[in-house]
Amino acid sequence: MxxxxxxxxxFCYGVKRAINLAKKTLEKSKLKCFTLGPIIHNPSVVKELEDQGLKVVNKVSDIKKGTLIIRSHGISKEDKDYLDRKGEEIILVDATCPFVEKALDKLKILSKEGYEIFYLGDKNHPEVKGLLSYINNQAVVFERPDDIPCKKYKKVGLISQTTQKPELFKRSVEKLLPLCEELRVFNTICQxxxxxxxxxxxxxxxxxxxxxxxxxxxxxxxxxxxxxxxxxxxxxxxxxxxxxxxxxxxxxxxxxxxxxxxxxxxxxxxxxxxxxxxxx
Ligand code: SF4
CATH class of the missing domain: 3.40.1010.20 (4-hydroxy-3-methylbut-2-enyl diphosphate reductase, catalytic domain)
Structure with missing residues (x-):
């Protein structure tokens, strides 16, 4: 055979970076270390890190004091604000993937410039939930180009979850183009x-x-x-x-x-x- x-x-670049940061933090931190949700979607890797002392919590309010490693998907605005208010009680180690950061920058541009935002992605995925929280969830999230309502739009911004299929994104552009007076596209699918x-x-x-x-x-x-x-x-x-x-x-x-x-x-x-x- x-x-x-x-x-x-x-492992991709963003995951390698997050795991390395988590391991280094676990080695040197004198405080208890946490992640908000599993650091990556792989149960055995999560278990290995838990054995080294990393604790997974479901909400930031579960952390009273310690070090929080922000995973590669990033963190929501509400959680970020909460952590800022906690000041030095919770130390942040930011392992947000640079591709996710880049998508957030583009999303903010579209929001600031008044585009109606169409976001190709899974609305329940932590990356999507996190990013959209920075623009008050003002976006139409869709999983297939067929889900885009067929009507006339003035000013549309199209963007994608980093892990989407490029073909679907391309088909979304094709679907929107004849419907919009203006269409601005940021390809945020990571390389x-x-x-x-x-x-x-x-x-x-x-x-x-x-x-x-x-x-x-x-x-x-x-x-x-x-x-x-x-x-x-x-x-x-x-x-x-x-x-x-x-x-x-x-x-x-x-x-x-x-x-x-x-x-x-x-x-x-x-x-x-x-x-x-x-x-x-
Ligand atoms: S955005 Fe791409 S490189 Fe970054 S963590 Fe996700 S899959 Fe990996």
């Missing part, structure tokens, strides 16, 4: 996402089965699985090697593996080892 692994499978999806699509075209490895809650992993499934029905989204079934590989000659931005390389290696041992 031939095994192909997508070149950029695994990592674009490259990763392109590689996954190409790999899915040349193998018999695709394994997409990563947390079931991870937006970018779910998108990778969708991209692969569009090319190859025989695509499986798994969280860890334990989810693999030997029966999937009967008669298979070529296996493709890709992994979400929050999947450690050890998890990819475990899957490769499983596949290599299949023949024995």
């Amino acid at each position: 031939e095994i192909y692994v997508a070149r950029s499978a695994g 990592t996402t674009t490259i990763r999806q392109k590689e996954a699509r190409e790999l899915a075209k040349k193998v018999d089965i695709m394994i997409v490895l990563g947390g079931k809650m991870s937006a970018n992993t779910k998108k990778l699985a969708e991209v692969c499934k569009n090319e190859l029905e025989n695509t499986y989204h798994i969280e860890t090697v334990k989810d693999l079934k030997k029966s999937w590989f009967r008669g298979v000659k070529k296996v493709g593996i890709t992994a979400g931005a929050s999947t450690p390389k050890e998890h990819i290696e475990e899957v490769i080892e499983f596949l290599e041992n299949l023949g024995e």
Whole structure:
């Protein structure tokens, strides 16, 4: 059996940065360390950091004193204001991904300049909720171009969650263009996402089965699985090697593996080892 692994499978720049900052903070902080929600959408990585002393809380008011590591998705305005009011009682370590920061800058520009904002994304995702809080949630959030109401608009700003599919964004532009007097587009899909999806699509075209490895809650992993499934029905989204079934590989000659931005390389290696041992 031939095994192909997508070149950029695994941790992205923003996740690597967040994990490194968390590990360094845990090493040197004399105070208890917290994250608001899991630092990345990968349960085993979160567990590993919890074992090193990182505590996951669901709301900022659960932290009385300590160090809060802001995860790569960023933080909402309400939480930021609360933390500012707490002053030195809570020390902030900001691991917000620069691509998310950039999206926030663009969103603020559109809001300030009076554009009606259309935001391609999942309204329940922490990145989307966080960013929109800085513009009083004044945006139409949609997941598919078909969801954009067909009517005339004057001044529209289009923007995207960092992990969306570039094709969907392109189709959103095509849908809005004839409807608007003015359309301003900021492509805020992060480069990592674009490259990763392109590689996954190409790999899915040349193998018999695709394994997409990563947390079931991870937006970018779910998108990778969708991209692969569009090319190859025989695509499986798994969280860890334990989810693999030997029966999937009967008669298979070529296996493709890709992994979400929050999947450690050890998890990819475990899957490769499983596949290599299949023949024995
Ligand atoms: S997927 Fe992109 S935006 Fe999200 S953390 Fe990684 S590099 Fe940043």
